[in-house]
Structures are given as structure tokens and as C-alpha cells.
Amino acid sequence: xxxxxxxxxxxxxxxxxxxxxxxxxxxxxxxxxxxxxxxxxxxxxxxxxxxxxxxxxxxxxxxxxxxxxxxxxxxxxxxxxxxxxxxxxxxxxxxxxxxxxxxxxxxxxxxxxxxxxxxxxxxxxxxxxxxxxxxxxxxxxxxxxxxxxxxxxxxxxxxxxxxxxxxxxxxxxxxxxxxxxxxxxxxxxxxxxxxxxxxxxxxxxxxxxxxxxxxxxxxxxxxxxxxxxxxxxxxxxxxxxxxxxxxxxxxxxxxxxxxxxxxxxxxxxxxxxxxxxxxxxxxxxxxxxxxxxxxxxxxxxxxxxxxxxxxxxxxxxxxxxxxxxxxxxxxxxxxxxxxxxxxxxxxxxxxxxxxxxxxxxxxxxxxxxxxx
Numbered sequence: 589x590x591x592x593x594x595x596x597x598x599x600x601x602x603x604x605x606x607x608x609x610x611x612x613x614x615x616x617x618x619x620x621x622x623x624x625x626x627x628x629x630x631x632x633x634x635x636x637x638x639x640x641x642x643x644x645x646x647x648x649x650x651x652x653x654x655x656x657x658x659x660x661x662x663x664x665x666x667x668x669x670x671x672x673x674x675x676x677x678x679x680x681x682x683x684x685x686x687x688x689x690x691x692x693x694x695x696x697x698x699x700x701x702x703x704x705x706x707x708x709x710x711x712x713x714x715x716x717x718x719x720x721x722x723x724x725x726x727x728x729x730x731x732x733x734x735x736x737x738x739x740x741x742x743x744x745x746x747x748x749x750x751x752x753x754x755x756x757x758x759x760x761x762x763x764x765x766x767x768x769x770x771x772x773x774x775x776x777x778x779x780x781x782x783x784x785x786x787x788x789x790x791x792x793x794x795x796x797x798x799x800x801x802x803x804x805x806x807x808x809x810x811x812x813x814x815x816x817x818x819x820x821x822x823x824x825x826x827x828x829x830x831x832x833x834x835x836x837x838x839x840x841x842x843x844x845x846x847x848x849x850x851x852x853x854x855x856x857x858x859x860x861x862x863x864x865x866x867x868x869x870x871x872x873x874x875x876x877x878x879x880x881x882x883x884x885x886x887x888x889x890x891x892x893x894x895x896x897x898x899x900x901x902x903x904x905x906x907x908x909x910x911x912x913x914x915x916x917x918x919x920x921x922x923x924x925x926x927x928x929x930x931x932x933x934x935x936x937x938x939x940x941x942x943x944x945x946x947x948x949x950x951x952x953x954x955x956x957x958x959x960x
Contacts (some may be wrong), residue, residue, distance in 0.1 A: 779885070
């Protein structure tokens with residue numbers, strides 16, 4: 589059928605091939621009869637262009653249709669599909685879903701950035717969205733734009749100057765949880781949260797991999813965990829993490845707590861289907877209030893859950909000096925990425941300087957005594 593109505597759209601679309609050329613896009617009408625009439629006109633124009641020459645017109649698509657197609661062809665198979673889905677929904681709301689895709693130019697992207705800058709982030713307790721977060725929205729739009737231009741070959745207009753539009757991001761953060769901070773954190777953190785956080789400190793796993801970890805991903809006999817990492821591969825890139833004795837013991841202590849999920853919390857107040865005293869799996873954001881309360885009580889400032897991953901990487905590197913082992917632990921493709929996580933502290937620099945000077949200073953003293 590060459591005329592159809594897309595899901596979640598009031599307008600009919602057309603999609604047909606003529607002499608090896610595909611024609612598709614929105615008719616911008618909401619009745620099938622009108623859509624069929626428009627589709628016949630497009631077919632007539634395609635035939636006229638083929639037989640009598642003239643430049644072939646590229647099909648036109650709305651922003652909403654482009655996002656829908658990108659979701660079907662690519663984004664839904666990403667390791668974290670909900671990230672791009674939420675971004676596309678926000679972009680569609682700001683730029684209007686019926687906007688022709690070829691009108692996505694520098695001005696439209698600037699409008700998007702301006703609107704995003706004024707939106708408070710609920711997940712960050714009312715703080716404004718950071719430049720790096722806004723850039724993730726722009727990069728999502730850029731991926732769709734380039735797919736539309738190179739793969740779908742629809743009408744896209746001039747490509748926005750993405751490099752100039754992207755916002756300047758803050759310098760790389762260097763944040764590691766100190767031993768004193770770690771002790772204070774666990775004093776004030778809910779005890780049912782301890783296994784999840786302790787495991788993250790040992791494994792260096794990302795938040796979404798920790799909270800979503802299921803027993804089907806854990807192989808206690810072979811001492812491994814099998815997870816999926818962020819990737820363009822369908823479902824994410826597979827990655828295996830070896831279990832140390834301490835990690836295996838921690839997991840064994842959680843075995844009887846939930847049949848599906850490894851890490852769970854105890855419900856403190858009955859609400860809806862949840863019952864007080866029962867265990868439930870963590871959601872992506874449901875634990876944040878308790879986490880923020882513990883950090884405040886422990887007087888730990890400027891610390892994110894993702895910094896636990898930095899901490900695990902830095903501690904492992906400091907203990908072993910093996911950057912390649914840390915790379916494999918974190919599941920990075922490029923060791924340059926690992927270098928951003930495994931920071932050295934001033935104590936590390938001081939120790940290196942002391943070691944170097946201990947070898948050179950005595951020799952300098954010996955020279956002085958000989959001169960005298």
C-alpha cells in the first residue's frame with residue numbers, strides 16, 4: 589500500500605518506487621482520499637520528470653516522521669534506547685513535529701539550544717541543564733540529519749554548522765571518592781543500598797548496568813558477569829567482567845533477595861502495588877533522593893554516582909599500574925578513553941617525584957663533598 593497513516597501521526601504518508609527511484613514522505617493531510625490524490629500527483633510528476641527530463645525532486649519528510657524512521661531503523665536497538673527516545677520527544681516538542689525536515693537549519697538548532705537552556709532538569713533537583721547535556725540533544729539531531737541526507741536521501745537543505753552550534757563544555761572533572769568519604773558515605777547511606785554501591789566501587793560499572801543487573805547475566809560458577817555496553821550494535825556491545833572473590837561473595841549474599849534482579853531496595857512505605865518491607869528492583873532514578881540525602885549528611889560535595897566508576901578505575905590503576913587491565917575492566921574500545929577515567933592525584937605525583945629525587949639527590953651530595 590503506497591498511502592498509509594503512520595503510528596502516532598494524524599497525517600497520511602506516501603511511499604512508492606518509480607523506475608528505481610523511491611518517493612516517500614508526508615502528504616500533510618489527514619484523510620485517505622486527499623492523501624491518494626496527492627500521491628497520484630506526485631506519481632505524475634515523477635513520470636513527467638523521467639520522460640521529459642528535469643531535476644528529480646527529493647522526497648519531503650516532517651521532523652516527526654524522520655524521528656519515527658530513525659527510531660525504527662537504528663535507535664531502538666541501541667544499548668540505551670530510552671536516551672535518544674526522550675531527546676527526540678523533547679526536540680519534537682520544541683521545534684514542532686510537523687516542521688519539514690529541510691527547515692532544520694542553524695536557526696532551528698539555535699532555537700532548540702536556547703529553549704533547552706531555560707529548562708530545569710528534574711533529575712538534578714532544579715538545576716539548569718548543563719552544556720554537555722544540551723550537546724547530547726544536538727548530537728542526537730545531528731545523527732538523524734546525516735542519516736536523512738546520506739541514507740534516506742530526502743530533502744534536507746543546507747547542513748547546520750554543528751561545530752559552531754555545540755556549546756563549550758566544562759573541563760574534565762577529576763573526582764575520586766577518598767577513603768574517608770567512602771566511610772562517611774556508608775555510615776549515612778541506607779543499608780539496603782550498600783550492596784549496589786559497594787559492587788559499583790569494585791566493578792567500575794556504569795549506573796544503568798548496575799541497577800539493571802539480572803541473575804541471568806551472572807555466572808557464579810565461572811566467575812563472570814555478561815553485560816551490554818553503549819554501542820551502535822543492536823542491543824549494545826557484549827562485555828564480560830571477571831568476578832573477584834569479594835565481588836562473588838557480595839553477589840552470593842544477594843541471591844535470596846529477588847528472583848530476577850541482583851540489587852534491590854526495601855520498600856519503606858506501602859504505595860500502590862508496592863508493599864512495605866518487600867524488596868523491589870531499583871529504577872534508573874528512583875534511588876536518587878536517598879543518595880543525595882546520604883551525600884549531604886556525609887558532607888561529600890561535587891560527587892556523582894558516575895564518579896564511582898572513576899574511583900574504581902583510579903584505584904585499580906594505582907594498585908597495578910596496568911592501564912590495559914583497567915581498559916578491559918571498563919570495557920573501553922580506546923585506551924585514550926580509559927586515560928580520562930584513571931586520574932592521578934597530587935599524592936601520586938608527589939610519590940613519583942620523591943622516587944625520582946631519591947635517586948638523583950644522593951649523587952649530587954657526593955659530588956659536593958668531593959669538590960670540597
